[in-house]
Amino acid sequence: MRTRPATRAAQYVAVVCYLIFLGFPLLWLISSSLKSPQEFASIDPSFLPKHPDFSNFTDALEEQGLVRSMLNSLQISVASTVLVLIVSLPVAYALARFRSRLRPITNGWILVSQVFPVILIVIPLFMILRPLHLTNTIPGVVIVYTVWSMPFALWMLQGYVAAVPRELEEAASVDGASRVRTIVSIVMPLLRPGLIATAMFTFISAWNEFFFALVLLQDPQLKTLPLVLARFVGAEGQVQFGPLAAASVLATVPSLVFFAFLQRRLTSGLLSGAVKG
Amino acid sequence: MKKVLTALLAASALVTLAACGGNDDNGSGSGDSGSTEKVTLKFQSLAFQKTTVAASKKIVADWNAANPNIQVEYVQGSWDSVHDQLVTQFQGGTAPDIIHDESADITGFANQGYLADLSPYLSQETKDAVPQGVWDSVSSDGKTFAAPTLLQSYVVFGNTALLKQAGITTTGDSLSWDDLQADAKKLTAGGKYGLGWGLKSPTATVLNLGMNFDAAFFDGTGRDAKAKVGDPELEVPKRIHAMAYTDKSIDPTSLTQSASDVLPGFFGGKYGMIVAGNYVAQQIVEQGPKSFQWEVLPPLKGTSEKQAANPQTLSVPAEGKHVKQAAQFIDYFMKADNLAAVGQGDWLIPTTQAARDAIAKTTGGKNGWTQTLASGTELTKAPFQSVENYPKWKDQIATPALQSFLANKIDLTTLGKKLSDGWGQVNG
Numbered sequence: 001m002r003t004r005p006a007t008r009a010a011q012y013v014a015v016v017c018y019l020i021f022l023g024f025p026l027l028w029l030i031s032s033s034l035k036s037p038q039e040f041a042s043i044d045p046s047f048l049p050k051h052p053d054f055s056n057f058t059d060a061l062e063e064q065g066l067v068r069s070m071l072n073s074l075q076i077s078v079a080s081t082v083l084v085l086i087v088s089l090p091v092a093y094a095l096a097r098f099r100s101r102l103r104p105i106t107n108g109w110i111l112v113s114q115v116f117p118v119i120l121i122v123i124p125l126f127m128i129l130r131p132l133h134l135t136n137t138i139p140g141v142v143i144v145y146t147v148w149s150m151p152f153a154l155w156m157l158q159g160y161v162a163a164v165p166r167e168l169e170e171a172a173s174v175d176g177a178s179r180v181r182t183i184v185s186i187v188m189p190l191l192r193p194g195l196i197a198t199a200m201f202t203f204i205s206a207w208n209e210f211f212f213a214l215v216l217l218q219d220p221q222l223k224t225l226p227l228v229l230a231r232f233v234g235a236e237g238q239v240q241f242g243p244l245a246a247a248s249v250l251a252t253v254p255s256l257v258f259f260a261f262l263q264r265r266l267t268s269g270l271l272s273g274a275v276k277g
Numbered sequence: 278m279k280k281v282l283t284a285l286l287a288a289s290a291l292v293t294l295a296a297c298g299g300n301d302d303n304g305s306g307s308g309d310s311g312s313t314e315k316v317t318l319k320f321q322s323l324a325f326q327k328t329t330v331a332a333s334k335k336i337v338a339d340w341n342a343a344n345p346n347i348q349v350e351y352v353q354g355s356w357d358s359v360h361d362q363l364v365t366q367f368q369g370g371t372a373p374d375i376i377h378d379e380s381a382d383i384t385g386f387a388n389q390g391y392l393a394d395l396s397p398y399l400s401q402e403t404k405d406a407v408p409q410g411v412w413d414s415v416s417s418d419g420k421t422f423a424a425p426t427l428l429q430s431y432v433v434f435g436n437t438a439l440l441k442q443a444g445i446t447t448t449g450d451s452l453s454w455d456d457l458q459a460d461a462k463k464l465t466a467g468g469k470y471g472l473g474w475g476l477k478s479p480t481a482t483v484l485n486l487g488m489n490f491d492a493a494f495f496d497g498t499g500r501d502a503k504a505k506v507g508d509p510e511l512e513v514p515k516r517i518h519a520m521a522y523t524d525k526s527i528d529p530t531s532l533t534q535s536a537s538d539v540l541p542g543f544f545g546g547k548y549g550m551i552v553a554g555n556y557v558a559q560q561i562v563e564q565g566p567k568s569f570q571w572e573v574l575p576p577l578k579g580t581s582e583k584q585a586a587n588p589q590t591l592s593v594p595a596e597g598k599h600v601k602q603a604a605q606f607i608d609y610f611m612k613a614d615n616l617a618a619v620g621q622g623d624w625l626i627p628t629t630q631a632a633r634d635a636i637a638k639t640t641g642g643k644n645g646w647t648q649t650l651a652s653g654t655e656l657t658k659a660p661f662q663s664v665e666n667y668p669k670w671k672d673q674i675a676t677p678a679l680q681s682f683l684a685n686k687i688d689l690t691t692l693g694k695k696l697s698d699g700w701g702q703v704n705g
Contacts, residue, residue, distance in 0.1 A: 037563045038567075044545070123364075123365055126369045130370075130371070214358050218352065218373070227355070230358055233357045234326075239537070240325075
């Protein structure tokens, strides 16, 4: 049945409206980053800045060491993402494929570990990392983020592994492939969407994480992006809205690029999985 | 897929190598406190305004130039997270050598023994320069656990044009609460309110201004303190409520906003006056329309002009390796010109008269500085500042109870009962 032109137009309008709805916070953020302090305090705020001004970006970049903190965050986020994927993949595979009495206990523990509040574990964690000289270091934060993201990553990946038909592995085995070969050549290509989704989750968790970084990193040269963004908020609710909005816009760029990069692979992965499944 | 894996592994190796290059120096220097050995002290400053950050950095630079053996490293902290950060750092023994925080926040740390007694190290000049009432807010058991630097008071800001239009003059040494109420009524007309008051977090305001009427709220100190909620303690909320719901001279919606949230209405002429911490002056100057004329009214007075002193402070960890040197820097920070520079940047009141004089001279008393500085003369330690579970009571009991009262959901008697009974719950 052919879609009427009017229906098609309505569909496009709906999609555009939805995209605007989704993108509105970002548009508002960009608009805010170009406003002057007077415009923020106007009783009649406008969506578009009346006199666009880039000084908020200059302030954000010059005053708060934003670029350095972005590089630190990028370094930490990429490292923890890679480590989480490397460690969780074999564990998730084992949990999904091998039946044992330990499996429900392990899965239960994974779920329980998600309910601990950060504030509860941060001091013991600090006491463990300190004698190892891992406080105030990027590797220390990477290890913490890896461990912190691991349970959920395992939970996610386990589901993806379980969704891969066992028959494919059995067929590979019949053809003489070893288990490692089977995993590398058969399972992993089908797991690509799961790996990418897990990578996205881990990356964004690390990119946005505040509290561990606050406690573990003291050296100004090592501060991560969320720590620097927090500096735009003062005592008693004072906020430097303009520079904060500008810094937030800049902070969004790397994660947008990362997501755009992975999103394409996520889509192609889904398709390839569908064909092979 | 192999390519992806290889890329991931390569990225991992690169990032790990890069990460290993991270600086793990805690920067605290080493060795004992010998005067010939070079030490480096970390000074975590919470300076927020550009001007104050610049002033603080200049103080550090001047000190470093004059003291090659005691170098101070400026580290930027954040008000938003300093408490949680310090909790962990004290536990782990990695707190900065010089800690910037407010008195109310570090009192708990001092009681737990985390802060050094600075009294043997601070100069007599510094000790004499700060009023005893302010020293009391950073002292316990005869020990001084911090040096008080800047003070905040609550002041009334007025829209000069609207005040003139309503025939209100703002001369005199003080402004009585009755006058405030009468002025607010005069200014209320044509959909405009006399007063906008951002009381989203009302406890600090009510307890600080309550001292205008000798409100104590607590009798005793530490965990033995008992709640004391009578007429003097309920006077400030009663008056605010009366203005909001009887006179209708306070915009009731403003009561649910923060001090900064009411600024657009103040700039737009919706409110003739606002009550806020004096630091808001900085936002008025920066954000207000160029044509906007404003003033600070004289300090509020009930039976007195007293308000609680909750100064910003500089303190030193008890386990710090260089307590003496850190105290020397604090002593330097307390010099009149230095305190005046950071005070002026933050629109806060320096704790020493010499620094206040310096600001008065520099500013000529303009932009409300005369009244702002005057509002600091009666600041003193409040009973709640010696009560261990006050923060718990504030968050769990007082704030929701006051919010309910100011929203006209409970009456004054119920408020008093909630404040009083709630203390038993959190201090049990």
